[in-house]
Amino acid sequence: MPRTLNNCPAPAKLNLFLHVTGRRADGYHLLQTVFQLVDFNDLLHFEVRDDDLIRRSTDIPGVPEQSDLVVRAARLLQTAIRAKSSVVAGSAYKPLGANIGIEKNLPMGGGLGGGSSDAATTLMALNHLWQGGLSREELMALGLQLGADVPFFLFGRNAFAEGIGESLQKLDTPRLWFVIIQPGVTIPTEIIFSSSELTRSTKPVKMTDFSIGTKKLFGKNDLEAVAVKQFPEVAEAIKWLGNYGDARMTGSGACVFCAFTEEHQADAALKSVPSQWKAWKAKAMQEHPLAGLL
Ligand SMILES: C[C@@](CO)(OP(=O)(O)O)[C@H](O)COP(=O)(O)OP(=O)(O)OC[C@H]1O[C@@H](n2ccc(N)nc2=O)[C@H](O)[C@@H]1O
Numbered sequence: 001m002p003r004t005l006n007n008c009p010a011p012a013k014l015n016l017f018l019h020v021t022g023r024r025a026d027g028y029h030l031l032q033t034v035f036q037l038v039d040f041n042d043l044l045h046f047e048v049r050d051d052d053l054i055r056r057s058t059d060i061p062g063v064p065e066q067s068d069l070v071v072r073a074a075r076l077l078q079t080a081i082r083a084k085s086s087v088v089a090g091s092a093y094k095p096l097g098a099n100i101g102i103e104k105n106l107p108m109g110g111g112l113g114g115g116s117s118d119a120a121t122t123l124m125a126l127n128h129l130w131q132g133g134l135s136r137e138e139l140m141a142l143g144l145q146l147g148a149d150v151p152f153f154l155f156g157r158n159a160f161a162e163g164i165g166e167s168l169q170k171l172d173t174p175r176l177w178f179v180i181i182q183p184g185v186t187i188p189t190e191i192i193f194s195s196s197e198l199t200r201s202t203k204p205v206k207m208t209d210f211s212i213g214t215k216k217l218f219g220k221n222d223l224e225a226v227a228v229k230q231f232p233e234v235a236e237a238i239k240w241l242g243n244y245g246d247a248r249m250t251g252s253g254a255c256v257f258c259a260f261t262e263e264h265q266a267d268a269a270l271k272s273v274p275s276q277w278k279a280w281k282a283k284a285m286q287e288h289p290l291a292g293l294l
């Protein structure tokens with residue numbers, strides 16, 4: 001049985017569009033979105049411990065170990081495996097622990113789903129190392145307890161999502177290149193969703209309305225209007241990137257992106273990004289790099 005899994009990617013997602021179609025009784029918003037995986041990622045390293053401790057071996061400024069989604073994901077998985085083993089074996093099950101290292105590349109509060117992706121990678125890697133035997137569906141249900149974006153990363157394919165993001169249908173998306181700009185602000189998701197100015201009644205669309213290569217994949221992001229009003233930096237980045245094409249915000253921001261059909265077009269845009277902003281080029285991926293673990 002392997003004891004370590006190193007260099008496990010936790011890729012970013014882009015919301016190619018994001019419509020808010022309603023609100024649930026618990027306050028969570030009903031969405032329709034297209035999730036696109038891209039090859040810009042955090043890197044996680046896992047080492048099995050024989051005791052049942054979960055330790056984060058690298059510090060993430062601003063994220064205490066106990067609230068790190070990676071640590072919370074590992075604990076949740078431990079509990080789920082313990083519950084499953086007691087049903088199956090009915091005997092002495094000894095839970096394992098893990099040391100987890102995180103190389104954080106994805107900006108936090110960026111709308112790239114970094115924390116959620118880290119959590120999903122942790123569930124996939126530790127389920128494998130601990131030989132937990134949980135199915136993809138079981139892991140997705142666990143992931144939803146950690147955040148609305150987590151099931152998508154476990155689903156492992158680009159998707160049309162509904163509900164709060166947990167109802168997923170696989171969708172083939174164009175093989176595009178993206179330039180992503182971090183406009184220098186961090187936007188907590190709840191600030192945008194709790195705004196009285198948020199449009200919550202966009203008319204639902206059908207997945208069959210989409211086809212590869214049409215502009216329909218790139219509808220609007222309902223969260224963008226609220227974000228640009230409160231954060232002029234986001235408006236400025238969208239305006240600048242708009243010189244190269246259809247620029248928009250991903251998720252609840254703050255990052256903005258623009259799609260290109262050719263890599264050299266993305267390179268040209270990236271080269272001229274003003275120096276006050278961090279920016280990256282990323283390629284569309286069809287599948288999560290760890291999909292094979294499940
Ligand atoms: C907006 C999206 C779009 O993909 O992405 P991000 O911008 O965060 O990456 C997601 O729906 C975010 O998912 P995630 O970041 O996992 O959100 P959660 O931790 O579950 O929720 C954070 C807070 O946002 C609000 N929230 C979140 C999702 C949703 N469908 N409705 C909501 O109202 C709730 O107030 C919740 O307390």
Ligand SMILES: Nc1ncnc2c1ncn2[C@@H]1O[C@H](COP(=O)(O)OP(=O)(O)O)[C@@H](O)[C@H]1O
Binds near residue numbers: 108116
């Ligand atoms: N491993 C983690 N990586 C990033 N953020 C984390 C992590 N664990 C917990 N968080 C918390 O989740 C928040 C949202 O982070 P992130 O997922 O990167 O942004 P977004 O939801 O905008 O895509 C962070 O501000 C941070 O407080």
